[in-house]
Amino acid sequence: MNSTEWKEKLSFIRNDFFNSAIKSNSGDISALETEYIGRKGFLTFLLKDLKNFSLEEKKILGPLGNTLKAEITDKISELKNKFGSLSSSGLKNDFDLTLSARPYPKGSLHPITQTINKMTEIFLKLGFSVAEGPFIENEYYNFEALNIPEDHSSRDMHDTFYASIKDSKNRNLLLRTHTSPVQIRTMEKLKPPLRVISPGRVFRRDAIDASHSFVFYQIEGFYVDKNVSMADLKWTLETFIKELFGEKVKLRFRPSYFPFVEPGAGVVMPCVFCSGQKGTCPGCKGTGWIEVLGAGTIHPKVLKYCGYDSDAWSGFAFGAGVERFAMLLFGIKDMRVLYENDLRILKQL
Ligand SMILES: [Zn+2]
Structure with missing residues (x-):
């Protein structure tokens, strides 16, 4: 892969991520995070490829990759805030407030x-x-x-x-x-x-x-x-x-x-x-x-x-x-x- 191809791929990842982010709901956010910036995420892999480029190229491509990573991280936390702290498990949308509570055994002093x-x-x-x-x-x-x-x-x-x-x-x-x-x-x-x-x-x-x-x-x-x-x-x-x-x-x-x-x-x-x-x-x-x-x-x-x-x-x-x-x-x-x-x-x- 040469530097032009690398840049094209980066641009593709950017478009793909933001398209998915628009459509996401509370249950998707964790998956989205893993898919793009997780340990085996698309962007993570692309950034790993940088080691094959010359020092000159790294100086140009590196900041581009890091900028996208920051953008994705920001967007993910924005979505998490939007859907509330329980978003990753999707619980918030799944709550049925009409269900009766399960009895919770409470301790007391002897x-x-x-x-x-x-x-x-x-x-x-x-x-x-x-x-x-x-x-x-x-x-x-x-x-x-x-x-x-x-x-x-x-x-x-x-x-x-x-x-x-x-x-x-x-x-x-x-x-x-x-x-x-x-x-x-x-x-x-x-x-x-x-x-x-x-x-x-x-x-x-x-x-x-x-x-x-x-x-x-x-x-x-x-x-x-x-x-x-x-x-x-x-x-x-x-x-x-x-x-x-x-x-x-x-x-x-x-x-x-x-x-x-x-x-x-x-x-x-x-x-x-x-x-x-x-x-x-x-x-x-x-x-x-x-x-x-x-x-x-x-x-x-x-x-x-x-x-x-x-x-x-x-x-x-x-x-x-x-x-x-x-x-x-x-x-x-x-x-x-x-x-x-x-x-x-x-x-x-
Ligand atoms: Zn008595």
Whole structure:
């Protein structure tokens, strides 16, 4: 092929392309692109032929070929714009807007996550911030600093998973049995006044049944400031429960014992399953009341462990099982529903 023939061929490709472009519709554009400037396109082949020409000829023919390539590229993108972004697959013209939509399975947050979020949100509004801590703890943070010394009988209540190794200070390592160690870790790091909650996973050697599991969630909270009293605790917990279950819910505080508070209280609310009607309700075991929180004013010894002057500062602490709240909020009677992850049930929650 000499340079005249090459130019004729170029001109032929130009006419051919623009004729096709005029007639094209949304489905043709990709094909058109491939046919002319694709890897094996007409123009691509012609441009490859340039290598057989002399340098002088290349200087003339090269720019001619490149100009056409630019024109074709411009035209293709103009057509793509005209027919919309879906033009290459031709979908836009093929849409039948009258067809009913195919159901699209949508994910959602697990009820436990939803419950943690709801509970956390209320405390954030009350000025609390959120802290987290490690799942693997040592005895000091899980027990000792919370006023539970080694020989203390309440350690038996925490059926603990111990690790077979110790930490660098020769303390037993374990899976935390409650989120209270976060309270100690936070107080060690920060100066009062403090308002903190710590939601998280905890572990106990419990068999799984309708109300127990070896891994479950707690939310622990505490407030340390000057002159904090049981009255502050009561107001805070009442506000929290009313936000969750409505204005009419009445709480009862009953004396209870937790080593890290003094005095301690168990907080109960009317059973949501039988509306406090008692009888044979399994939700409250026929008592009409459900214990939802453990709480109290922080034991002065715990404040001292964290380096706080217990004469100057006082505080309250509370803890709640997240699963209990999830069951009350979603009307679940068997906790195992929350762990089995049966999509047919989770979809309803
Ligand atoms: Zn009941």
